[in-house]
Amino acid sequence: MKNKKNYLTISELVEKFKKFYPDISASKIRFLESRGLIEPKRTASRYRIFNKEDILKINFILKMQRDYYLPLDAIKEKINSIDFKLSTEDKDIIKQLKLDIYDSSISYKSEFVSVYELAHKHKLEQDFINDLTENGIIKFEEIDGQDFIRSSDMEIIKIVIEFTKFGIHSKHLKFFENFSTRESSFIQQIVFPVLMSGSSDSFKKASEIVSELEDLISKFRSLMVKRENKVFLEKYK
Numbered sequence: 209m210k211n212k213k214n215y216l217t218i219s220e221l222v223e224k225f226k227k228f229y230p231d232i233s234a235s236k237i238r239f240l241e242s243r244g245l246i247e248p249k250r251t252a253s254r255y256r257i258f259n260k261e262d263i264l265k266i267n268f269i270l271k272m273q274r275d276y277y278l279p280l281d282a283i284k285e286k287i288n289s290i291d292f293k294l295s296t297e298d299k300d301i302i303k304q305l306k307l308d309i310y311d312s313s314i315s316y317k318s319e320f321v322s323v324y325e326l327a328h329k330h331k332l333e334q335d336f337i338n339d340l341t342e343n344g345i346i347k348f349e350e351i352d353g354q355d356f357i358r359s360s361d362m363e364i365i366k367i368v369i370e371f372t373k374f375g376i377h378s379k380h381l382k383f384f385e386n387f388s389t390r391e392s393s394f395i396q397q398i399v400f401p402v403l404m405s406g407s408s409d410s411f412k413k414a415s416e417i418v419s420e421l422e423d424l425i426s427k428f429r430s431l432m433v434k435r436e437n438k439v440f441l442e443k444y445k
Contacts, residue, residue: 215249215257217363219423221266229270234423237266238416245269245284251360252319254415320356323348332365339378340368344385395421 216224218234225232240246241256246265248256258266265287272278272286327337340346346364348355368378398421399414407413 215259216263218248218256218258218419219426221258221263225266225270228267229274232270234420238419240266240269240280243280243284245280245287252358253360254418255360256419319359320349320351321359321362323355323357326357326362326365330365336378340365343378343382345378345381391425395425 218237221237222232222234237246237256241248246262246269248258248262251257268287269280269283272283273280278286323337326332327334337346341348345368346357346361348357350356368381371377371381395418399417402414402417403410
């Protein structure tokens with residue numbers, strides 16, 4: 209089973225763009241947002257998600273900086289000009305980045321997706337979905353007598369599907385729930401004082417800190433795992 213989706217997360221976007229813009233980072237993308245050049249949508253969990261138009265616009269901004277040394281104010285003025293039109297027909301960057309993005313009839317902008325819609329649209333067996341919930345990978349939420357999942361869980365489901373190629377199923381991934389709980393608690397302890405500060409922008413600051421810590425923890429964990437696997441493989445050279 210192979211799913212497509214209609215967006216990228218900020219970490220996926222940075223990874224894809226690194227080949228063309230080596231100095232790109234999640235912080236830089238967030239900075240472009242803070243300057244009003246891009247407006248990514250948010251999931252129910254406040255994660256930034258970037259659709260095809262966002263990707264084309266970010267590529268345009270980075271290209272103007274790299275090739276023409278334009279300052280952000282000049283780029284923003286051009287983007288906001290009445291005659292500016294972002295050509296979504298020019299899919300060259302989409303092809304180069306090897307993105308598999310499509311226009312979905314399921315709205316990931318909404319907070320929830322019905323389990324029926326999920327199974328029907330993506331041709332998922334009910335047993336597969338049940339395994340995900342039984343092993344704590346996703347959770348059902350009942351609304352008006354119908355089961356729903358959070359739309360932000362779609363990315364998790366996609367990754368689980370990729371795992372099945374290696375014979376790895378939901379029951380093998382259950383221990384990740386413990387990891388995620390511990391890591392989330394670690395982050396929450398750091399941002400809690402910010403949320404309780406009482407300032408008018410406390411939620412915004414806390415959200416930005418959470419996002420940055422998530423990226424750092426993800427990279428740190430990845431490097432640690434790669435290091436251990438490298439040591440393991442070197443034993444069998």
